[in-house]
Each structure stands twice: as structure tokens, then as C-alpha cells.
Amino acid sequence: MSHSTEIDSKQAWDGGQSPFRVSYGKMMMWFFLISDALTFGGLLTSYGFIRHKYADVWPKAENVFTHFPFVEQHLPLAYVGLMTFILIMSSVTMVLAVEAGHRNDKKKVIVWMFWTIVGGATFVASQAWEWYHFIVGTETGALRHVWSQELHTYVEQTVYGANMTVNEYGVPQFANYFFFITGFHGFHVFSGVMINLIIFLNVLKGTYEKRGHYEMIEKVGLYWHFVDLVWVFVFTFFYLL
Amino acid sequence: MSEFHDDYPSYEHMAHHSEEEGKKTRKTLWRVFWYMLAITIFELVIGSMAPAQGWSGTLGIKVLFIGLTILKAGFIVMAFMHLGHEVKFMKYAVLAPYLIFMSYTIFIVLDEGIYSGDPENRTKIDPILIKQQEDLRAGHGAHHAGGETAPAHGTEHASEEAHH
Numbered sequence: 405m406s407h408s409t410e411i412d413s414k415q416a417w418d419g420g421q422s423p424f425r426v427s428y429g430k431m432m433m434w435f436f437l438i439s440d441a442l443t444f445g446g447l448l449t450s451y452g453f454i455r456h457k458y459a460d461v462w463p464k465a466e467n468v469f470t471h472f473p474f475v476e477q478h479l480p481l482a483y484v485g486l487m488t489f490i491l492i493m494s495s496v497t498m499v500l501a502v503e504a505g506h507r508n509d510k511k512k513v514i515v516w517m518f519w520t521i522v523g524g525a526t527f528v529a530s531q532a533w534e535w536y537h538f539i540v541g542t543e544t545g546a547l548r549h550v551w552s553q554e555l556h557t558y559v560e561q562t563v564y565g566a567n568m569t570v571n572e573y574g575v576p577q578f579a580n581y582f583f584f585i586t587g588f589h590g591f592h593v594f595s596g597v598m599i600n601l602i603i604f605l606n607v608l609k610g611t612y613e614k615r616g617h618y619e620m621i622e623k624v625g626l627y628w629h630f631v632d633l634v635w636v637f638v639f640t641f642f643y644l645l
Numbered sequence: 646m647s648e649f650h651d652d653y654p655s656y657e658h659m660a661h662h663s664e665e666e667g668k669k670t671r672k673t674l675w676r677v678f679w680y681m682l683a684i685t686i687f688e689l690v691i692g693s694m695a696p697a698q699g700w701s702g703t704l705g706i707k708v709l710f711i712g713l714t715i716l717k718a719g720f721i722v723m724a725f726m727h728l729g730h731e732v733k734f735m736k737y738a739v740l741a742p743y744l745i746f747m748s749y750t751i752f753i754v755l756d757e758g759i760y761s762g763d764p765e766n767r768t769k770i771d772p773i774l775i776k777q778q779e780d781l782r783a784g785h786g787a788h789h790a791g792g793e794t795a796p797a798h799g800t801e802h803a804s805e806e807a808h809h
Binding site: 416423424425426431434438441442445446449450452453456457458460461464466480481485488489492493495496498499500502503504506507508548549574575576617622625626629630632633636637639640643644645 | 688
């Protein structure tokens, strides 16, 4: 960008200018994202701790997430790969909307914002689909020791799918962390889609054209990229490793 | 310009760019996209070649995956979120607190992980967790589904038991 006239470090804090050269709103969005990133960082570190403790009985993602819509055979990791692609793609369309906003090109902002919302909604739907298959499980199920309320002891029982107490694929902790972390992330994506939708409607109404600049696109863009950023880590730690 | 903005510098002044600059920016953004796509496909290919136990036992691959993830995160933060183009003070204000806190968290989890992994430092809940693990390892929960990988899994667990 053209504005990057570097500030003289010695005079930056003398007053009369913003040493950060960003607006109040953008800076606060960054600070919010730092705190949110720390939350996700804490969750993923705790996941790492428990996973290490159960290293030899931790399910392998390739055996858990094998489904692909409309396809009969097992395609390990294919769908989550596609989901990752969709989210990265929607991050690109978002940044293109920001770029169009810098040129006050309302038409292009509308186009790219639209595709960002489509991408985000597709991702949330895919996440729901994946949860569904994880919760329902396989046809054969697996034998597990399940706590019986009547007998006050563990009884052997065939378990299908996963929930917060039993998990067909391995230790229940895997399911706990999967639900919590991907759920927390999925909620962020959902909120992001909603925020994008509101801003999209504002663009259609011409709110930012009247204001003279499209900085709001940049602010929601920051949030949207953050959602993508978190997914990059979730993808590695849950599916690849 | 909204009334509670400081006017230094005005957004109009700093963020607007011409058609030509826009073209250049778009080119960079698409290049970053292709890099990220290439990295993701590479990761998926390596991931699908994993042995029955997964890659988590292989330190080299683990480090490779984490390194590539941080590289991708760098692309997102620096190019897409534009932090690479902000002034130095802004960059540090965002990155420094996060990196300091996360290094501390990772240090704590490694330190406590080593401590609590020691059999001498068992907590009350550990026997329950260990029983759970033994159940799973004994095949009570050997994953029946998963097609061809199931028998391989069984032998894997058996040989592992012999080791223990």
C-alpha cells in the first residue's frame, strides 16, 4: 500500500500523530483477536497435553473421518481437505473484497463479499455434516466399557459413534476435545458469517459509499482471516498429526 | 469519518490506492493463495501416507507439519491480515504479547506433561484413566470398522502389549 511512509521512531511518541497508524476500530479488533487467539492457544495446548497422555490409544483421524458426501467408498481426510480449501478460498475472496474497498469499487466489494459468505456457510454446513457422522458412528460399532447407573459398575456394551462419555473410535477424551474445539471454532465461523452478512447488507444499502471509505470491510475481514487462521491449526493438530 | 476516530492519519488518506496498485496487490494475494494451496495439498498427501499408528510417533514429520502450519499462519497474518504492512509499533503490539504468552503456555505444558507422565506422580484420577487405556489396548474397543486397516490395528496393539 502506498501510505507506508515509515514514521520516525524518535518522534513517534511525541504526540500529534498515531504511532500505530491504524484507526481505533482496527486496533481494537486486533486486540480482541489476540485475546481470542490466546483462548484457542490454551485449548490446543491442553489438547496436546491429554493427547500425549493417551498417545497409544488415541484414534487416528484417517480412521475416523472417512466419509465423503454422495460417495460410497471411504476416502480418509478427503472431505476435511475440501473444507480447508473452502475456508482458505473464502479468506482469499474476503481479502479481495478489502482490496476492492480500497478502490471504492462497490460492485466488486459486493461480489467478493457474497462469495465469502457462501464459502463460510458451506464450511459451517460441512462441519455439521462431519459432526453428524462422528456422532452416529459406524454400522458395526465397537465394544466398550460403559458406566451403568443401575449396577454402579462398568459393563461391556457395543457403542456406536461418539458423545461426551463414550467414543466408538477410542478414548472419550478425543471426542470431548473434538466437540469442544471444533465446536468453538464452528461457532466463530457462524458468527463470522452473520457479521459478514450484516456488513454485506450495509454495502448493498450504500452505507460505506456514503461514508467515503470501506474500512468496515477491513475490520470484519480481520475477524474472518482469524477464523481461517485458527482452522489451519485445528486442521494440523486434529487431522494431520 | 466517524466522530470517535482520531484523525491521524485519516483512513481515506492512508488506505486508498489506485487501479494500478490494486492490480499489484491482487497479484500478490493470489500468489499467497497458491502457496497455501500447495502446502495444504502437500500436507494431505503426507497425511494420507501415514502408518497405522498415525504420524504422531514420527518426530521429523511432526516437526514438518507444525513448521508448515506456522508458515501458513504467517502467510495469513502477514499478507491477508496485512500485518506485514503495518508500522513496526503495530506489529510488535500484536505479536509480542501473543508470542510471550504462548511460549509460556507451551513451556508449562511440556514441563507439567513430563512431570505428570512419571508413574511416581500419579493423581487420583490416573488409575481410572489407565484402566480405560488398558481396556482399549486389550482390544475391547478395537475398532471393527475402518475396512482393511482393522486387522493391522489388532496386530499393532498386540505387538505393543508385548513391548510394555
